[in-house]
Amino acid sequence: MTVSVKDKLDLYFITHLNLMYSSIHEEDHSIVINKCYWPLLEMCEEYRMPMGIEISAYTLERISELDSAWISKLKDLCMSGLCEILGSGYSQMIGPLIPQKVNKKNLEIGLAVYDEMLDVRPKIAYVNEQAFSAGMVDVYIESGFDAIFMEWNNVYSNNKELWESGWQYYPQYAVSAEGHKIPVIWNNAVSFQRLQRYVHGEISGEEYSKYLESHRGPRERYLCMYGSDAEIFDFRPGRYNTEVVIEQESEWKRFGIFIEGLINSGLHSFVLPSDTLMTSDKEAFNELRLSTAASPVPVKKQSKYNITRWALTGRDDVRNNGTCYKLYSMLESLLDDKSCPSDEFNEYWKELCYLWGSDFRTHITDEKYTDFIKRQGILEYKLVNSQWSMVNGQKTETTTKDQQLTTNNQRLLNEQYLTVETPKVKITVNNRRGMAIDSLIFKEIGETSLIGTLHQGYFNDMTWGVDLYSGHVIVQPIGQPKITDLEKVEIMDKKSGVRSQKSEVRTLSCSVRTSFGIIYKTIYIFEDKPKIEIEYVFEWSGLKDASFHAGIVTLNPEAFDEDTLYYATHNGGPEEKYYLKGHEFNHSQPVAQSMISATHCLGATEGIVKIGDKDKTLIIRADKYPVSAQPMLEFHKVDDKYLLRLYHSLGEHDETSYWMFKGRTNWKMSVELEK
DSSP states (O other): OOOOGGGOEEEEEEEEEOTTOTTOOGGGHHHHIIIIIHHHHHHHHHTTOOEEEEEOHHHHHHHHHHOHHHHHHHHHHHHHTSEEEEEOOSSOBOGGGSOHHHHHHHHHHHHHHHHHHHSOOOSEEEOGGGOOOHHHHHHHHHTTOSEEEEESHHHHHHHTTTSOGGGGGSOEEEEOTTSOEEEEEEEOHHHHHHHHHHHTTSSOHHHHHHHHHTTOOSSOEEEEEEOSBSTTSSOOOOOOTTOOOOOSSOHHHHHHHHHHHHHHHTSEEEOOGGGGGGOOOTTSOOEEOOOOSSOSSOOSSSGGGSTHHHHTSTTTHHHHHHHHHHHHHHHHHHTTOTTSOHHHHHHHHHHHHHHTBGGGGSSOOHHHHHHHHHHHHHHHHHHHHOGGGEETTEEOOSSOOOOOOOOSOEEEEOOSEEEEEOSSEEEEEEGGGTTEEEEEEEGGGOSSOSEEOBOTTSSSSGGGOSOBOSSOOEEEETTSOOEEOOSOOOEEEEEEEEOGGGOEEEEEEEEEEETTEEEEEEEEEESSSSEEEEEEEEEEEEEOSEEEEEEEEEBOGGGSOGGGOEEEEESSSSEEEEEOTTOOEETTSOOTTSSOOOSOOOOOTTSEEEEEOSSOEEEEEEOOSSSOOEEEEEEEEETTEEEEEEEEEEEOOSTTOOOOEEEEEEEEEEEEEOO
């Protein structure tokens, strides 16, 4: 049986290969190659089935060590035109959580390995973990890619009032942060999850065939039949207790029989992913913005796979990401000396890309995690002791240390409110609420407070009938009472001192004892610039399984024009800007009916979030080391007003969480007026 061209449904197939897979032991790599990777190539060859294969450069190197014949077979299939390689970089990094320069290096190193080992230079980029950002589009374009492969389902859900559902069957253009565009070939999470269920024996071939037929339309269409892992057929990585038991029948054989049936039926043709780019259909190549203000970093599959998974939960993500930021800063300091041999630099970059791999941040095995921590230490040792860190005979400092504070006066205060003024700043803090900021005025632009506390009664809606503070800490342990620093404190006022870059400051400090330990807080009020800095020291006895927020900022709605209100940040690439009017969202909201404590976060890969309107902009900076806090936003229209809050999360909870704050942790953030 054949079908007419007008209602033809062409299928394309992309498999993701990754030996860094978090829960796969290194000693099992040969088993994975034999049970998963060889059958994939054999299916391609036996059924003459065109397919795309995405494989990290690290995985290529590892396979070459263990089974060079597999590499040769893949090269042959590429030369024959049956296979095409999609690129993802040296390691599977989550681009929107990583600085632009590291993302470009990861792709550059990966492309060099593909060229060396396969004699190919991929032209389609596989978006790692399908974690997209508009800024990453610019990175892909600058790295020489002609198209990207990204999941349709979630970005459509975020834009369904603006997009046509039929666009999923054709490549479109993804618009970048800087207004450039690149073709996007669609993955389909429902399609590949249902195929996985068929291959695992959970649904019948007839049921999956009916699903495919439901996508047939009035004109020729393209559908991604598969766009996920190869390591889950005839092998179980061991991430979940719910993984389906492998039956006696080979899953790859079951897979192949179904593919053969599709081909013989004449109902479908298989095409290479790049073939879809040749379409001239009227529904193709619309210019789309995949990111939104509410969801700037969309991710694959169901909501439990949101971006916090690799940023704030997992195996001590905030510290490990912080360590990678530190190593990046150290490596950047070496780049100032151009005499360092390029081979040495490339090895440092390659190792940093390896350490920033996503699979060290979720279901990692104990053995792999121990080796991961060891390799962090080795790279730091090499960078510290490299002869190329010497500039003019002196070590290059990798971090800027604040000048020691010198004081000439101090007093203890017990008033409810304390107001401090410098030539540039006027700030009022609340002694009875842990030195929370009541108002903050930058005198250069007037006498209106920009951030502070919205007192109970500001909103008529009782949903918001509470005090909404700034500068405080909220910790919500799972199944336990909330912990805050909103207690009566004794404030110490140090009337003069010197901060970084020799700026004179006033300082206010206090401490709050909680059930998990002591929080020390210091606010630095700058004399010579419109800026404050808040430094926190957490002395926890063992905080875990919690949502942990600090450096909270509540905007004064009367100070910013709602029509032009926006935020901007970097999510792995150039700055992205999002206007807020017409949106409603809360990144810190738990995922319904789950153990996931937050739905989203910003990458903020340069440590900056800007909030502003047509007249002014605040720059909110946050440390990325020793812990990499991630900003979250909340925005609501409340009657004729609005609420905008920024949180900095130092930890969230999901099924991968395995972190603890014990001992002393320093973290700071600042708010300043953009010049």
